[in-house]
Amino acid sequence: MxxxxxxxxxxxxxxxxxxxxxxxxxxxxxxxxxxxxxxxxxxxxxxxxxxxxxxxxxxxxxxxxxxxxxxxxxxxxxxxxxxxxxxxxxxxxxxxxxxxxxxxxxxxxxxxxxxxxxxxxxxxxxxxxxxxxxxxxxxxxxxxxxxxxxxxxxxxxxxxxxxxxxxxxxxxxxxxxxxxxxxxxxxxxxNDVTSLGCDERLFKTIVKTSFGQRRKTLRNSLRGLFPAGVPLPDSPLLALRPEQLSVAQFIELTQLVSSAG
Missing domain, CATH: 3.40.50.150 (Vaccinia Virus protein VP39)
Known part of the structure; x- marks a missing residue:
């Protein structure tokens, strides 16, 4: 051996x-x-x-x-x-x-x-x-x-x-x-998921950006992903920190950012 x-x-x-x-x-x-x-x-x-x-x-x-x-x-x-x-x-x-x-x-x-x-x-x-x-x-x-x-x-x-x-x-x-x-x-x-139902590239960006500034609320960490000069949507998700969100809520957040653009 x-x-x-x-x-x-x-x-x-x-x-x-x-x-x-x-x-x-x-x-x-x-x-x-x-x-x-x-x-x-x-x-x-x-x-x-x-x-x-x-x-x-x-x-x-x-x-x-x-x-x-x-x-x-x-x-x-x-x-x-x-x-x-x-x-x-x-x-x-x-x-x-x-x-x-x-x-x-x-x-x-x-x-x-x-x-x-x-x-x-x-x-x-x-x-x-x-x-x-x-x-x-x-x-x-x-x-x-x-x-x-x-x-x-x-x-x-x-x-x-x-x-x-x-x-x-x-x-x-x-x-x-x-x-x-x-x-x-x-x-x-x-799992059985074949599509997230949102822009997957943006989903990744949002997840990475959120946890990159995990002590901030999502309203502050993601502000740069929303169009300049446009008021941020009135969503309770934006008052949370990233670790509080489920996958489904991150998908909802991605859809929110997409529609704002």
């Missing part, structure tokens, strides 16, 4: 060493055995072996050369299925052509976890399920409902298209090396 991979700080690697946690994470996508699965950052394959054992059609994306060599040596069944590539730069629609649905899973590097979920969102029409582990604070943010302080840009953008659930917390001591924070496992399943 090829020797264990040394964790690399620059890549944000914290290898999970608790088999029971690995199996529990892999089990999150058990109901979706009919679709292929892309694992992000498999490292030494602690999740991969359970995904393969469960019969999933697995591909893995890894940028660490040492990890790739380890996987090739220890998982011959991954022959032709290891992508030596940065997940954030992969054209997922080319990897799964003809609009084929697929799932994404991983023990995501803390330093790029938000970017990973933005990338998943770009392929929302194909990514049926996405689960995995990331920094607890970020995991809680993705699942945060309206009215909570943890709610942020990704909370709203993801929840517009996915049902997001925080599943469980993972302690620091099950990793090598142990991170300085706890981890959280989430699952996102695609």
């Amino acid at each position: 090829e020797s264990a991979v040394k964790p690399k700080k620059a890549l944000g690697q914290h290898f999970l060493i608790d088999e029971s946690v690995a199996e529990r994470i892999a089990s999150t996508i058990d109901p979706w055995k009919g679709i292929p699965v892309l694992e992000v950052g498999p490292g030494m394959g602690v999740l991969t072996k359970y995904l393969l054992a469960k019969g999933h059609d697995v591909k893995v994306a890894e940028i660490d050369g040492e990890s790739i060599e380890y996987l090739r040596y220890n998982f011959p069944e991954l022959n032709g299925r290891i992508l030596d590539a940065d997940f954030l730069k992969i054209d997922l629609s080319a990897l799964y052509p003809d609009g084929k649905n697929f799932g994404v899973i991983g023990n995501y590097p803390y330093n790029i976890s938000s970017q990973i979920f933005f990338h998943v969102l770009d392929y929302k029409d194909q990514v049926t399920v996405c689960s995995g582990m990331l920094q607890r604070e970020v995991a809680e943010r993705l699942a945060a409902p309206e009215g909570t302080k943890a709610r942020g840009i990704l909370s709203v953008l993801l929840q517009a298209w996915y049902d997001v659930k925080y599943l469980f917390t993972v302690d620091e001591n099950v990793f090598n090396p142990p991170p300085k924070v706890k981890s959280g496992v989430i699952i996102m399943t695609r």
